Amino acid sequence: MIVGGLLAGGLLLGSGVALADDGGGTPGGTDTVCTQRIPKAxxxxxxxxxxxxxxxxxxxxTAWLKARADRVRTTHPALADLLDQRAAARPAKxxxxxxxxxxxxxxxxxxCA
Structure with missing residues (x-):
């Protein structure tokens, strides 16, 4: 959620600035958003x-998190629980x-059409 919000917020903020900077009637600001920012995102x-x-x-x-949790479960149960929680949150991400x-x-x- 944080990654998506930051990415969308940064893209929208950047596009607003780029569109506002569109002096002279040229679509230069829009081109930057359409040709660079959106494809990179x-x-x-x-x-x-x-x-x-x-x-x-x-x-x-997700598989790496689960495997790591299994490896450390006996020596570091709290870390294993944290890794399991992170793996469980992956479908929502x-x-x-x-x-x-x-x-x-x-x-x-x-x-951009």
């Missing part, structure tokens, strides 16, 4: 989703990222 979302869905050898993935990607694609379709 979409790439970052795809990178995060790929990492989350990765295998046990992909640091930060995936949903947030997919929603944000959809919203960005809508903006891209409507405002």
């Amino acid at each position: 979409l790439d970052r979302i795809d990178t995060m989703l790929t990492r989350i869905d990765g295998g046990a050898s992909t640091k930060g993935s 995936v949903q947030e990222l997919q929603t944000l990607r959809s919203q960005l694609q809508d903006v891209q379709r409507k405002d």
